[in-house]
Amino acid sequence: MELPLVVGVDGSGSADRALDWALDEAALHGLPLRLVYASRWERYEGVLPTESPSRPSEQLLADNIVGSAAQRAHERNPDLHVSVQVLAEDAVTALLREGRYASALILGSKGRGEFADLLLGSVSLAVAARATCPVIVVRGDRAALARSHERVLLGVGDPAKGTQSVVFAFREAEARGCVLDAVRAWRCPAHETADHPLLAGGPERYHEERASALLDKALDGATGDHPTVYVRRATVEGPPHKALVWRSAAADLLVVGAQRRHGHLGLQLGRVGHAALHHAECPVAVVPQPG
Structure with a gap:
């Protein structure tokens, strides 16, 4: 049996x-779909007398949300x-554990009670x-999400560091019957000159061809x-995070990879993933790739 999609819900x-x-x-x-709400109300349950028919307000809230x-x-x-399931722990811990047994985690861009002006x-x-x-973070308002561009956008990184994001993007485009726009950005360092033996024809041409x-x-x-799957390939000059965010306005899903370094517990997104999650105009899929 295939693993379910897990969705974080919070009302x-x-x-x-x-x-x-x-x-x-x-x-x-x-x-299948699994709805998860993480709550810590159980830690306060002992405050009420055991014979009390009342339930803690947080438990009622959790039941209402998942219901x-x-x-x-x-x-x-x-x-x-x-x-559905209510888990008695903080949301990050619960969702990370649930992700071990999920095809993907799907989350909103902002949770209940967070400041309205937060980007993420x-x-x-x-x-x-x-x-x-x-992990798919669903960005965009309801009107934007209702529109279909029939396009999955893929930011292509270094294939030596993994191609899991590529495989994920192809599967999404195939399931939707839509175009896959594969984008690789390049930049020409300011200090390079055409005198270098590898740069015959100009440094810009060398970096674009690479x-x-x-x-x-x-x-x-x-x-x-x-x-x-029909693939449109594009190499663009400039920072990759800017190229992808700009193109996200005409995509139904943006797919990027993120390195996962063994034993490293901190944030492992990189500049491209971080920018996409904060600024893209469509849902963003972050696909882990072993580092």
């Missing part, structure tokens, strides 16, 4: 949009298998930076495995 508008997106994603891939989310899921897709919530950032499975070769190498295997 916020952002989480509701993530749930709606996850329901469509589960239907596309034929996967409402399950009802929302049923109304949108009654045929989808959906399970703390839970989403921490989970995307440390999870061992793909980017094109790396792009082909990264896509080669997945192209053969997914022959029905």
Whole structure:
């Protein structure tokens, strides 16, 4: 049995949009959906007398949140298998553990109670930076998410550091029957000159051709495995995070890789992933790649 998609729910508008997106994603891939709400209300349960019929307000809130989310899921897709669970721990710890047994984690861009002017919530950032499975942060308002551009955007990194993000992007494009835009950025260091033997024809041409070769190498295997996916390849000059954020306005999903260094517990996103999660205009999938 394939692993489920796990969705973090907390009653916020952002989480509701993530749930709606996850329901469509589960239907596309034929996967079950697991709704998770992390709460610490159990630690306060002992405050009430054991004979009291009352339940702590946080427990009631948790039950209402998962109940409402399950009802929302049923109304949108009654045929989808959906399970729910309330976990007695902080959200980051709970979601990271759930991610070990998930096809992907799907989160809203901001949680309940976080400041309105935040570009990205703390839970989403921490989970995307440390999870061992793909994490999809659903960015964009409801109107933007309702539009279909029929395009998955892939930021292509160094294939020597892993191609898991490439495989993920091909699968998403295949499931949607849409175009895959694969982008590799390049830059020409200011100090280089055409006098270098490798730079015949100009340093810009050398770096562009190298980017094109790396792009082909990264896509080669997945192209053969997914022959029905139409791929548009592009090499662009400039910082990769700016190129991807700019193109995200015309994409349904942006896919980027993130290195996972063994034994390193801190945030492991890199500049591209960090910028995408904060500024992209569409949902962002961060796919872990072993470092």
